[in-house]
Amino acid sequence: MIVELGHLAISVALAASVALAVLGLGGAARHDAAWMRFAPRLVVVQAATVTLAFAALTWAFVHTDFSVALVAGYAHSALPLVYRYTAVWGNHEGSMLLWVWVLAGWTLAVAWRTRGASLVQRARVLGVMGLIGMGFLAFLLFTSNPFLRAWPVPADGQGMNPLLQDPGMVWHPPLLYMGYVGLVVAFAYTVAGLLQGELGSAWARAIRPWTLVAWAFLTVGIALGSFWAYYELGWGGWWFWDPVENASFMPWLVATALLHSAAMADARGSFRLWTALLALLGFALALLGTFIVRSGVLSSVHAFASDPGRGLFILVFLALVVGGALALYAWRAPTVGVGASFQGWSREGLLFGQTLLLMVAAASVLLGTLYPMLLDAMGLGKLSVGPPYFEAVFVPLMLLVMLLMVPGPVLAWRRAAGRAPWRAWMVVAGLAVGAATAVVWWVPGASWATWGGLALAAWLTFGVAQHMVQWWRQRLPASARWRALRGAKGGMWLAHLGVAVFALGVASVSTWGHEQDVRLRPGQVIAVGNVELRFDGITMAPGPNYFAVRARLPMQQHGQTVTTLEPERRLYLANGQTMTEVAIDRSLWRDVYVALGESLGNDAFAFRVHHKPLVNWIWLGCLMMALGGLMAAFDRRAALPPAQAA
Numbered sequence: 001m002i003v004e005l006g007h008l009a010i011s012v013a014l015a016a017s018v019a020l021a022v023l024g025l026g027g028a029a030r031h032d033a034a035w036m037r038f039a040p041r042l043v044v045v046q047a048a049t050v051t052l053a054f055a056a057l058t059w060a061f062v063h064t065d066f067s068v069a070l071v072a073g074y075a076h077s078a079l080p081l082v083y084r085y086t087a088v089w090g091n092h093e094g095s096m097l098l099w100v101w102v103l104a105g106w107t108l109a110v111a112w113r114t115r116g117a118s119l120v121q122r123a124r125v126l127g128v129m130g131l132i133g134m135g136f137l138a139f140l141l142f143t144s145n146p147f148l149r150a151w152p153v154p155a156d157g158q159g160m161n162p163l164l165q166d167p168g169m170v171w172h173p174p175l176l177y178m179g180y181v182g183l184v185v186a187f188a189y190t191v192a193g194l195l196q197g198e199l200g201s202a203w204a205r206a207i208r209p210w211t212l213v214a215w216a217f218l219t220v221g222i223a224l225g226s227f228w229a230y231y232e233l234g235w236g237g238w239w240f241w242d243p244v245e246n247a248s249f250m251p252w253l254v255a256t257a258l259l260h261s262a263a264m265a266d267a268r269g270s271f272r273l274w275t276a277l278l279a280l281l282g283f284a285l286a287l288l289g290t291f292i293v294r295s296g297v298l299s300s301v302h303a304f305a306s307d308p309g310r311g312l313f314i315l316v317f318l319a320l321v322v323g324g325a326l327a328l329y330a331w332r333a334p335t336v337g338v339g340a341s342f343q344g345w346s347r348e349g350l351l352f353g354q355t356l357l358l359m360v361a362a363a364s365v366l367l368g369t370l371y372p373m374l375l376d377a378m379g380l381g382k383l384s385v386g387p388p389y390f391e392a393v394f395v396p397l398m399l400l401v402m403l404l405m406v407p408g409p410v411l412a413w414r415r416a417a418g419r420a421p422w423r424a425w426m427v428v429a430g431l432a433v434g435a436a437t438a439v440v441w442w443v444p445g446a447s448w449a450t451w452g453g454l455a456l457a458a459w460l461t462f463g464v465a466q467h468m469v470q471w472w473r474q475r476l477p478a479s480a481r482w483r484a485l486r487g488a489k490g491g492m493w494l495a496h497l498g499v500a501v502f503a504l505g506v507a508s509v510s511t512w513g514h515e516q517d518v519r520l521r522p523g524q525v526i527a528v529g530n531v532e533l534r535f536d537g538i539t540m541a542p543g544p545n546y547f548a549v550r551a552r553l554p555m556q557q558h559g560q561t562v563t564t565l566e567p568e569r570r571l572y573l574a575n576g577q578t579m580t581e582v583a584i585d586r587s588l589w590r591d592v593y594v595a596l597g598e599s600l601g602n603d604a605f606a607f608r609v610h611h612k613p614l615v616n617w618i619w620l621g622c623l624m625m626a627l628g629g630l631m632a633a634f635d636r637r638a639a640l641p642p643a644q645a646a
Contacts, residue, residue, distance in 0.1 A: 003068055006056025007147040010097075013049040013104070014141055016042045017134035024127020028120045028195075036123035043111040043126060046133060050104040054088075054097055057146050061088050066157055069150040070094060076159035076574040078545035086169040087160045092294060092310075093146035095173060099290075100136050102174070102181045107133065110185055110210075124192035125185075132184055135317045143310050159545070159574030168228030172221060176248060179218025180286045183251060185210040186258065187283035190276050191325055194332040199272045204265035207279060211262060212633035215255045216626040222248050223622035230615075234580040234595040234608070238509070238618055241390045246369045247289030253362040254282040257355035259629070270348050273333055274355070280329060284322040285362070291318055292369070350408035354401050361397040365390065402456045402503065405496055406463030410470065421470075428466050432458035446511050453507035460500040464493050487635030495628030502621025508614035515611075517597075521604045528592050529611040531557045533565065538605065546570040548581070551596045551605060555585055567596040567607075591615050 020042040027035025057070070061084045066072045074091045075084060083090075089098040107129045114122045140146075186207040193199045225245070230238045239245065258278040265275045291314045368385040375383050406428060410421060436455035440446040471489070472481075484490060518526055520535040533553045541548040548568040554561045565583035572579065585592040590613045597606030 002056050002059050003065065003147050003149075006053040006060075007145070009049040009053040009056065010137065010141050010145075010147075013046050013053065013100075014134065014137040016046040016049065017130045017137055020046060020130030021127050021134055024123045024125075024130055025195075026127075028123045028127065031120070033119065036119050039123050039126050039130075040111045042130070043107050046130070047104040047108040050097075050101050050137075053147075054101045057094060057097060058085065058088050061085070064157065066155075067149055067153045068146075069148045070146050072150045072154050072157045074160050075157040076545065077156050078574065079157075079160055079165075080544050082167075082170065083160055083165050086164065089173050090160055090164045090169060093140070093144045096136070096140050096144050096294075097146055098173065099177055099181060100133065100140055102177045103129075103133055103136060103184065106182055106185055110188075121192055121196065124195055125188045128188035128191045129184060132188070132321065135321065139310070139313050139317065143313050157574070159572065162546075162570070162572045162575075162577050162579040163232065165572075166228065166232055168224060168232065172224045172228055175217050175224060176221030179214050179216075179221050179255075180248065180251065180289065182210065182214025182217060183255060183279075183283045183286050185214065186262075186279040187325070190279040191328065194276065194325075194328045194336070197332055197335050199265075199276055199336045201266050201269055204262045204272070204275060208259065208262040208266060209633040211255060211259045211279075211282075212629045215252070215259055216629035216633065218248065218252050218255060219622055219626040219629065222252060223619050223626075227619050231582055231584060231593075234582055238615065241368070241385075241387050243369050243373075244289075244293055246365050247285075247292045250362050250365050250369075251282050251285040251289065253358050253365070254278055254285055257358040257362075258282055260351055261355050264348055264351055268348060271352065271355075272336060274352070276329060276336070278355070278359075280322070280325045281359075284318070284325070285366075287314070287318045287321065291315055292373075347408060347411040350404050350411060354404050354408065357397050357401050357404075361394055361401075364393045364397070368393070399452070399456055402460055402499065405460055405499070406467075409492070410467055424466055424470070425463075428459060428462045431462045432456070435462075443512065450507055450511040453503055453510075457500045457503040457507065460496060460503070464496050464500070468493060483635075486631060488632040491628040491631030491633075491635070493628070494631065495625045498621040498624030498626075498628060500621070501617050501624060505614045505617030505619075505621060509612050509618070512613045513611065513615070516609050518607050518609060519600055519604050520607055521602070526607075526609060528609055529590060529613075531555050531562070531592060533592075533594065533609070535605070535607075537603075541568065543570065545574060546572045549596070551594075551607075553583070553594060555592065565592070565594050567594045569596050569598075586616060588616060589614065 020039055023035040023042065024039040026032070027039065057068075059065075060068045060071050061075055062081070064071060064075055064077055064079075064084070066075075070091060070093050074087050074094075079087065087094070089095045107126065110129065111122075111126055114125070189203060189207045189210075190199070193203045222245075225248070226238050229240070258275065261271045261275040261278055265271045291311060294310055294314060368389050372383045372385050375381060407425060432455050435458040436451050439454055440451045471484075476484075514529075516526075520526065522535055522537040525532050525534045533555055536552040536554060539550050539552065541550045548570045550566050550568045553565045553567075555563050555565055563585055565585060567583040568581040570579045570581055571577075580595050580597075582593060582595045584594075590611060593610035593612060595608040597608060599605055
């Protein structure tokens with residue numbers, strides 16, 4: 001009966017979402033206080049029932065209840081316990097339930113945070129979120145029900161995709177969904193503000209911390225996905241411009257623009273319409289990503305579904321939600337106003353330029369992602385848009401963004417009266433050029449592109465340092481300095497330094513990374529950077545639900561063995577799939593990465609060996625960005641008390 005209880009819980013959650021949308025939006029339109037006061041109780045009902053449904057599905061997977069079709073299709077009696085948990089969202093239906101659960105959590109958080117807020121505005125925001133929840137719960141219940149029974153009941157399940165039997169599956173999807181779905185809060189606040197015809201500083205201040213938290217989760221989720229693909233797929237790369245990777249990256253770009261634009265709308269009253277448009281487009285791209293992953297329009301290791309009916313449902317829902325929001329935006333824009341004016345050479349001007357560049361970059365990724373799909377859908381042939389396109393179009397735009405990140409925060413508001421700190425910027429530029437030139441001269445193999453990337457990373461690093469020194473010279477109380485360092489200002493510096501660290505990692509691994517495919521017999525040695533790997537042979541290693549062939553390669557430096565790398569090839573017993581498990585010796589300065597290939601006969605095996613200098617700086621930079629975003633989000637000065645913010 002636990003499974004039936006989960007099915008019933010989804011039905012009750014759908015009814016609660018419908019009631020939330022009706023009472024929230026209808027109560028605000030009618031100014032019915034009783035309806036509006038009842039709406040938060042429906043949020044609790046929705047969250048509780050979705051949690052119950054998620055717990056029921058988790059119980060079915062953990063206890064391998066093969067009478068549930070989803071469990072029979074994605075679990076196996078020999079599957080380790082941790083992967084029985086992750087198998088809950090390792091499929092289309094379960095991942096949609098996770099999506100809805102996260103959405104219910106965000107809705108509950110908004111209801112709790114706005115307890116003392118304006119009754120009308122709170123009801124509108126919750127009503128919009130209830131409307132979104134209604135759409136996804138209907139999609140889950142009518143097209144992707146995770147609780148359907150299997151008949152006859154199989155003796156065992158088909159097992160989980162071996163690619164997903166990895167610790168990355170524990171963290172990557174939940175964190176990514178927290179970011180994806182979290183953009184609904186800014187969307188709901190914006191739709192509520194447009195319905196009311198008012199998008200003031202209080203609205204901008206209300207959406208900013210929610211956007212920062214969602215952006216931080218999305219940053220970590222994307223970074224973990226990249227890290228997972230790096231070590232799991234055996235190809236040694238960290239980003240492939242896969243359409244599903246792009247589906248999460250586009251909302252991240254728009255959210256990055258949004259959080260900067262919202263800061264300006266809050267502080268100076270500028271960018272109101274621009275900020276509102278970004279809030280709508282950010283969640284619209286999150287919905288588009290859902291369509292790409294679940295419509296069956298592409299084949300990818302990340303894609304879940306191949307049912308066109310599900311894709312049609314999401315497409316119609318996307319059109320209704322986004323089309324309705326943009327129509328409301330067009331209707332209300334003349335009454336809202338554009339906000340305070342400013343000159344181009346000012347803090348607002350440069351920040352607007354950065355947000356515009358980020359939107360152009362998102363549009364270029366959108367074009368490269370959708371254009372091949374549209375050609376294929378219209379029967380005009382198949383076209384592959386790969387890294388050369390994105391590197392030629394996207395990278396220059398990001399370099400311009402980095403160039404503007406130094407002068408933007410130090411210019412005056414509205415108009416840069418007086419002399420700009422040109423002398424300080426020239427010093428920063430000279431240090432950046434000198435540092436990049438020294439590295440390129442000292443380490444052979446660099447190109448002009450490498451020099452440019454290193455120079456911009458150094459420009460940003462020295463620029464942040466110069467800004468910190470300039471700020472520190474101000475006569476501020478010690479308590480005010482500490483609050484600023486642990487709050488929005490310190491978060492901004494940490495996030496911008498994270499961009500520099502990320503850029504250094506990308507420039508280094510792109511230029512000095514080395515890959516070689518080799519044939520080794522026991523006793524043979526290969527040099528990798530400043531270390532040597534000796535192939536000692538093969539052993540057989542049975543696992544809980546697989547059988548592995550494991551190579552042993554002691555790694556020596558200066559004649560001493562420092563560690564042993566043991567890459568594997570695994571045969572999974574449930575479905576007969578063979579997977580490669582790489583072995584990596586990690587450090588802050590480089591990775592030595594080894595993948596075991598097939599047997600070549602006469603005791604010889606194929607190996608792919610990579611040397612990846614500073615590759616871990618890529619993910620370190622992402623973590624610094626996310627931490628900076630969270631510091632800014634929880635700065636008490638970044639948000640008004642709930643009654644004023646809403």
